Amino acid sequence: MTNTLLKFQKALFILSLTLFIASCANDDNIDTSVKFDATQVLENIPVNVITATYTDLDLGAENLVIAVEELAANPTSGNLLAAQSAWRLARTPWEQSEGFLFGPVETEGIDPSIDSWPVNTVDLDAVLASAAVLTKDYIDGLDGTLKGFHTTEYLLFGTDGNKQPGDITIREFEYLKAVTQSLQGATKQLADSWSPAGENFQMNLINAGKSGSIYPSQKSALQELVNGMIGIADEVGNGKINDPFSQENLLYEESRFSNNSKADFADNIRSIENVYTGSLDGTSAEGFSDFVIEQDKELDTKVKSQIADAIEKIESIPGTFGEAVFNNKPAVQAAQDAVRLLQQTLESEVKPLLDKL
Amino acid sequence: MNQEILFAENNEHQLIKHCKRARFYFIDTIVLFSIAFYRKKFILLFLISIGLSACTKDPAAPNPDFTEEEYYAGGATTVFDVSSAAFSGPATNLSAERLLLHMEGDAAFEATFVTAPAPVNSGLGPVYNQSACNSCHVLDGRGAEPSVFRLSKTGFDTNGGPLAIPGFGGQLQNLAVASVVAEGEVIMQYEALLKYFDDGDQIVLQQPIYSFINLYQPLPNGFHFSPRVAPPVFGLGLLEAIADEDILKYADPFDLDKDGISGKPNYVWNQETLSATLGRFGWKANQPSLLQQTAAAYNEDMGITNKLFPEESSKLQMQYDGMQDDVELTNELLNAATFYVQTIAVPAPRNLEDPEVIAGKKVFMAAKCNSCHVPRHQTGIMTQPELANQIIYPYTDLLLHDMGIELADNRPDFQATGSEWRTPPLWGIGLTQIVNGHQRFLHDGRAGSLMEAIMWHGGEATGSRDYVKKASQKEREQLIKFLEAL
Numbered sequence: 001m002t003n004t005l006l007k008f009q010k011a012l013f014i015l016s017l018t019l020f021i022a023s024c025a026n027d028d029n030i031d032t033s034v035k036f037d038a039t040q041v042l043e044n045i046p047v048n049v050i051t052a053t054y055t056d057l058d059l060g061a062e063n064l065v066i067a068v069e070e071l072a073a074n075p076t077s078g079n080l081l082a083a084q085s086a087w088r089l090a091r092t093p094w095e096q097s098e099g100f101l102f103g104p105v106e107t108e109g110i111d112p113s114i115d116s117w118p119v120n121t122v123d124l125d126a127v128l129a130s131a132a133v134l135t136k137d138y139i140d141g142l143d144g145t146l147k148g149f150h151t152t153e154y155l156l157f158g159t160d161g162n163k164q165p166g167d168i169t170i171r172e173f174e175y176l177k178a179v180t181q182s183l184q185g186a187t188k189q190l191a192d193s194w195s196p197a198g199e200n201f202q203m204n205l206i207n208a209g210k211s212g213s214i215y216p217s218q219k220s221a222l223q224e225l226v227n228g229m230i231g232i233a234d235e236v237g238n239g240k241i242n243d244p245f246s247q248e249n250l251l252y253e254e255s256r257f258s259n260n261s262k263a264d265f266a267d268n269i270r271s272i273e274n275v276y277t278g279s280l281d282g283t284s285a286e287g288f289s290d291f292v293i294e295q296d297k298e299l300d301t302k303v304k305s306q307i308a309d310a311i312e313k314i315e316s317i318p319g320t321f322g323e324a325v326f327n328n329k330p331a332v333q334a335a336q337d338a339v340r341l342l343q344q345t346l347e348s349e350v351k352p353l354l355d356k357l
Numbered sequence: 358m359n360q361e362i363l364f365a366e367n368n369e370h371q372l373i374k375h376c377k378r379a380r381f382y383f384i385d386t387i388v389l390f391s392i393a394f395y396r397k398k399f400i401l402l403f404l405i406s407i408g409l410s411a412c413t414k415d416p417a418a419p420n421p422d423f424t425e426e427e428y429y430a431g432g433a434t435t436v437f438d439v440s441s442a443a444f445s446g447p448a449t450n451l452s453a454e455r456l457l458l459h460m461e462g463d464a465a466f467e468a469t470f471v472t473a474p475a476p477v478n479s480g481l482g483p484v485y486n487q488s489a490c491n492s493c494h495v496l497d498g499r500g501a502e503p504s505v506f507r508l509s510k511t512g513f514d515t516n517g518g519p520l521a522i523p524g525f526g527g528q529l530q531n532l533a534v535a536s537v538v539a540e541g542e543v544i545m546q547y548e549a550l551l552k553y554f555d556d557g558d559q560i561v562l563q564q565p566i567y568s569f570i571n572l573y574q575p576l577p578n579g580f581h582f583s584p585r586v587a588p589p590v591f592g593l594g595l596l597e598a599i600a601d602e603d604i605l606k607y608a609d610p611f612d613l614d615k616d617g618i619s620g621k622p623n624y625v626w627n628q629e630t631l632s633a634t635l636g637r638f639g640w641k642a643n644q645p646s647l648l649q650q651t652a653a654a655y656n657e658d659m660g661i662t663n664k665l666f667p668e669e670s671s672k673l674q675m676q677y678d679g680m681q682d683d684v685e686l687t688n689e690l691l692n693a694a695t696f697y698v699q700t701i702a703v704p705a706p707r708n709l710e711d712p713e714v715i716a717g718k719k720v721f722m723a724a725k726c727n728s729c730h731v732p733r734h735q736t737g738i739m740t741q742p743e744l745a746n747q748i749i750y751p752y753t754d755l756l757l758h759d760m761g762i763e764l765a766d767n768r769p770d771f772q773a774t775g776s777e778w779r780t781p782p783l784w785g786i787g788l789t790q791i792v793n794g795h796q797r798f799l800h801d802g803r804a805g806s807l808m809e810a811i812m813w814h815g816g817e818a819t820g821s822r823d824y825v826k827k828a829s830q831k832e833r834e835q836l837i838k839f840l841e842a843l
Contacts, residue, residue, distance in 0.1 A: 102441040106496055107794025112469075112489075118478060120471035126535030143488050143532065145471050214791050216707070220439035227442040239464065251476045355437070 034356040036291055038208070038218040041278065044286035045225065046202035049274045051194040053097045056280075058191040060090030061184035064152070068180045072173040075165035084156055088260055090187075091149060095264050096280075098235070099271030100228040103201045104193035113186040116144030117254055119154045127175070134174040139182040147182050150254075155179070157257040219357040225288055226351050229272045233343035236268045241336045245329075250322050261321035266314045269339065272346075273307045288350075295353045299345075306345055310338040422715040430784045430843070431592050431703025432736070432747025438704055443788045444497040444591045446702040450743045455700070462697025465690045466490045466497075470659055472534040473682055480685030482660040483537045483669070483676045484530035490654065490694065493587035497701055498793040502802050503584035505529070505658060506543055506567075509768055510580050516626035517633060518643070518771055519581070524574050526670050528657045529582070537676035541572035543584075547803070552812050555827045560812055564763075565803050573675075581768035581775075584801035585640055592784060593638065594699030596751060597647050598744040600737035601635050607731060607754045618728045618817050620756040623779070625771040628652070628665045633771075637755045640800040641770040642779035651695045661685045699741060703749070704785045708842045717839025720832050724824035729758050729780040729817070752783035752843065761815020764799070776816060787841035807840050808833065 067086035071079040094114065097105070105111050123146055132138060139147050155176050157163050168176070192198030207213040208221035215221040240261070243252035255261050274280050278287025293300040313335040317324045324332050429435040434448035447459045469489040470481035486505050487493050493504040506529040509519035521527045525540055533539035547563035554560070567584065569576060610621040625636035627645045636642035644650040652665035662669055662683040671677045708714050721727065730752040738745045757777040767775035778800060786807070790796050796806050804810035814822040825833060 104794070106441065109492070109495070112492060116469055116488075118469070118471055118475065120475070120481070120534075122472035122475060123535035130535070145469055145488060214794075216439060220791070223438060224440035224442075227438070227440050231442070238460065 034295060034353070036218075036294055036357060038222055038291060040286040041288065041290050042205050042208055042218060042221055044278050045275055045288070046194070046205040048279060048285065049287075050097075050100050050205075051191070051202050052280055053093050053271075053274070054187070054191040054194050057090065057093035057097060058184070058187040060086070060093055061180070061187040064090045065177075065180045065184050068156075068176050071165070071168075072177055075168060075173075077165060080156075080163065080165045080168075084258070087149070087152060087156055087258065088263065090183075091255070091258075091260060092263065092267050094149065094187075095267030096271045096274060098268050099232045099275050100225070101231060102224055102228055103204075104199065105190055108189070108193060110186055110190050110193075112144030112148075113140075114148045114183065114190075115150070116148050117150050118145065119150050120145035121154070124151065124154070124175075128169070128171045134171070134178045136178050136181040136185060139175075139178045140185065147179050148186070149183065150257075152176065152179055152183060153255065153257045153260075159257060161257075161259065219354055222288070222291060222354055222357070223351075225275055226346065226354065229275055229288070230343060230346045230351065232268050232271055233339055233346060236265050237336055237339035237343055240265060240268075241332065241339065244321075245325050245332050245336065248325060250325065253322055253325075256322060259320040259322060262314055262317055265321075265335070265339075266311050269307060269310045269314065269342070272342070273311070276303065276307065292350055292353065295356075296349075299349055299353075303342075303345055303350060306338070306342040310335070310342050313338040420710060422718060423709045426733070426748045427750055428705060428709065429748075430706055430750040431595060432749050434592075434595065434700070434702045434743060434747070435705050436702035439707060439788070439791065441496055441792045443704040444589055444701065444785060444792050446591075446704075448594075448700045448702045448743050451700060455743070458693060458696055459700050462693035462695070462700075465694040466494075466697050468690075470661060473678070473680055473685070480661050480682065482530075482532075482534040482671075483678045484533045484540055484671050484674075485660040486528075486530055486532060486658045488659060490659075493658070494590050495587075496792050497590045499589050499789055499795075499797075500587035500802065501793065501795040501797040502545065502586065503543075504587050505585050507583040507585060507768065507770075508576070508580060509582075510577055513769075517624075518626055519769065522577060522580055524674055525576065526657075526674070528670070529569070530657075530660070530670065533676060537671075537678075538573045539571075541576075542570050544568045544570055553826075554830075554833070556830060558830060560808060562809055562812060563803055563805060565801055581766075583641075583766040583768040583770070586797070586800060586802045588640070588781065589785060590698045591701040592703040592749070592751060592782065593647055593650075593701070594741060594744045595703065595736055595747060595749050596637060596753070596755060596782065597699065598736035598740035598747070599637075599734050599755070600739070603734060603737065604635065604637070604755050608756055616728070617820060618725075619758060620729070620754055621758070621772065621777065623757050623770070623772045636771060637779075640778060640781070641773040642755065642757060643770045643773065647699055648691070648695045651698060652691055655686055655691070655694075663691050664688055665691075696741075700743060703751075704788055706750075706784075706843050707787070708838075711838065711842070713835050713838040714842045716832075717835035717837065717842075720825075720828060720836040721839055724821045724828075724836070726821050727752075728821070729754055729756070730783055731780075750784060750843075753780045756780060758818065759816035760818060763815050764813055766800070783840065783843050785843065787843050807837050811836075 064086040067083040071083040101111065120143065127146065155172055158167060194201045196202065204213045204215055205221050208215035209217045215224065240254055244250055250256055253261055255264050273282070276288045278285035289300055289304070292303060317331045317335055318328050433450040436446035436449055438446055447456055451459055467489060468478050470478045472481050473479040481488055493500055508522050508525050508527060508529055510522050512520040514520050519527055529543065530540050531542050546566045548566055550562040550564045552560050552562055605622060608620045608622050610619050612619050623636035623642040624633040625643050625645050627634040628649050629646070634645045636645050638644040638647065638650045644653060649665055652663045655661040655663050656666035657670050660670060663686040664684055667684050669677055669683065731754040732750050732752050734749050734751060736744055736747045736749060757773050757779055759774070759776050760778050762776060764778065765776035769775055798804040798807065798810040799813060804813055811822060811825050825836065
């Protein structure tokens with residue numbers, strides 16, 4: 001037997017022993033050692049974070065519709081910039097909603113109408129060249145890759161970052177007007193689905209554990225929230241940053257036409273922050289933090305600082321993300337590492353706390 | 358060996374949650390590890406004796422109505438999650454390296470395809486049903502309405518499968534890329550069908566009626582069609598890992614034991630072996646493997662050609678693009694997507710201590726639902742290591758049964774007749790609402806609740822259905838509680 005193998009076996013033995021002892025040590029904490037009344041957290045987050053974000057999103061989409069109409073009526077550089085800015089402003093609450101991709105956005109199939117990627121440029125060209133009357137209804141009937149944020153982005157920003165009002169054809173203006181109306185239809189559907197005035201999905205979280213809610217317990221509602229946060233951290237760290245970065249290929253950059261990627265990533269992490277703190281403006285309200293802090297004050301501090309660090313690292317990437325992928329690899333790497341660290345903490349330290357509930 | 362360590366770590370994780378059963382297994386694992394690698398150390402015996410006394414001091418009372426195994430419906434892959442992510446968790450016993458492959462497959466499952474030529478995700482269509490796997494398999498769960506309609510005309514093709522309709526193939530593609538026309542659409546309406554329980558309570562079933570409209574060319578007279586809901590995709594690797602002989606031992610195609618339950622294997626064309634092998638996936642068990650199921654879905658549902666199905670579904674049709682860009686999916690992505698669906702964890706059942714759930718299980722057994730929805734299986738060894746030798750509780754025999762005229766699609770599929778369906782698994786079925794936001798069941802989603810689904814059962818399941826019809830309201834509620842706990 002080689003020395004290495006012996007060492008390995010010794011390590012294995014010690015590991016087994018540690019696990020063994022750890023498992024026994026945990027015996028006293030099985031099942032329901034932790035009591036936490038999540039009522040306030042579950043009354044606050046769905047209303048003041050989730051529904052509020054969707055309301056902002058719908059307002060942003062409405063403003064985008066108006067900005068595009070003004071641009072079409074009066075295609076000046078100023079109006080193009082205003083429409084591009086309206087796109088970014090609408091994009092912010094969408095990215096800030098991706099930390100809670102559950103409920104109607106998934107079950108009603110709304111996400112593909114808002115955020116399909118990539119853009120089907122071959123079909124878009126064909127539709128533009130066709131005689132089809134470009135109305136909201138017509139666009140609604142198209143595949144997701146011909147509508148939503150990214151198709152709008154493609155038409156508003158162009159592929160070389162130098163779009164001029166004069167580049168936009170009459171057909172493209174017609175498409176832009178219809179596609180932004182279609183986008184707003186989807187954001188309205190989404191906002192209505194959570195609103196008490198609409199389908200009121202928020203009541204499922206608020207009433208978790210009571211009859212009428214799809215969540216059989218407060219624990220399952222908290223699981224939903226933490227899974228949402230982990231999901232977007234994973235998406236940013238291992239998808240949105242990783243795909244273009246590891247392959248050094250900007251074709252995999254999601255918001256590459258607008259160079260909005262850094263804002264996308266940071267807003268995705270803010271989505272985690274909003275659920276965690278229970279508010280949209282960074283102030284502390286009844287958030288997921290309330291649950292963590294009761295179990296492990298240090299962990300709570302760690303999560304908050306890792307959220308702040310991830311946002312900071314993303315925003316301090318010099319220039320555009322597309323440039324940094326080639327010219328500032330250490331900065332991109334640092335941002336990716338920070339996001340992955342946050343994911344790791346949420347997954348292996350925060351989520352297991354729920355097992356004791 | 359690495360995997361064993363990681364498996365042990367995962368075991369430890371689960372053990373904290375469900376120590377009742379796992380700790381004994383865990384001690385076994387430790388003892389085995391230790392004996393194997395450190396047997397010469399006397400200290401070991403000492404440690405084990407301390408460990409055993411420490412850990413067995415406070416054994417939780419076993420649940421007499423559910424075995425310890427039943428708490429882990431998916432064996433060592435089982436995930437404990439009661440959120441909308443319940444059908445999407447990676448098998449909990451995947452090693453870090455294998456988890457990366459799973460995640461690669463997850464990304465492939467979410468990838469949205471676009472019309473060729475395109476730099477990313479090229480090759481959609483020309484005719485298709487959806488542009489991404491997860492458009493139908495939302496959150497890896499169940500569709501509410503049919504997402505595809507299978508088509509055929511009377512007869513069999515050279516491989517014994519359904520006979521394709523010229524101009525349509527074996528499936529209606531209701532969407533198309535911009536330059537060509539889609540094949541047509543289907544409108545669905547429901548007609549109320551009133552049924553009664555023996556105590557006089559009524560239940561309204563919804564009989565679907567389908568109309569084919571906007572057809573780009575006429576369908577032939579007497580064509581057959583079958584509406585298909587996207588089924589949940591978790592736990593499929595475990596079902597694939599059950600050995601053929603362990604499925605066939607439940608087979609009784611001619612009902613020789615005269616219990617009214619047949620259990621007929623479907624033998625279907627296997628594109629890898631180029632022969633007929635046991636079918637086990639799809640509503641009529643018409644796919645022999647997850648690789649082929651996945652490859653066929655890429656090809657038929659999205660128009661993405663691949664090594665198993667290298668020709669466009671539209672070949673010989675006017676929509677065929679003739680682009681010479683096939684195959685459109687790399688083997689790596691096909692394999693990753695297949696590995697993904699093989700290694701999605703099964704969610705654990707819930708509330709097994711609830712007296713109503715326990716009573717419901719007794720109704721389930723008394724009604725002989727378990728004749729076809731066979732609760733327990735053991736997987737074989739010819740599979741991915743994470744899936745081998747697992748005791749699982751899928752509640753299916755993976756065999757075909759005649760379900761009666763009311764459920765019939767009248768479209769034969771290999772050995773499956775027009776009224777035969779494969780027993781679908783029941784694991785995780787109680788999480789449908791939380792994951793997919795609806796409670797629609799059966800092959801075409803016609804049942805608006807679990808009880809409606811039961812009441813649609815006919816044919817071989819008539820006896821079981823009639824038992825439920827005869828049961829008291831309380832027993833019926835208990836039965837539903839049990840199903841909701843799965």
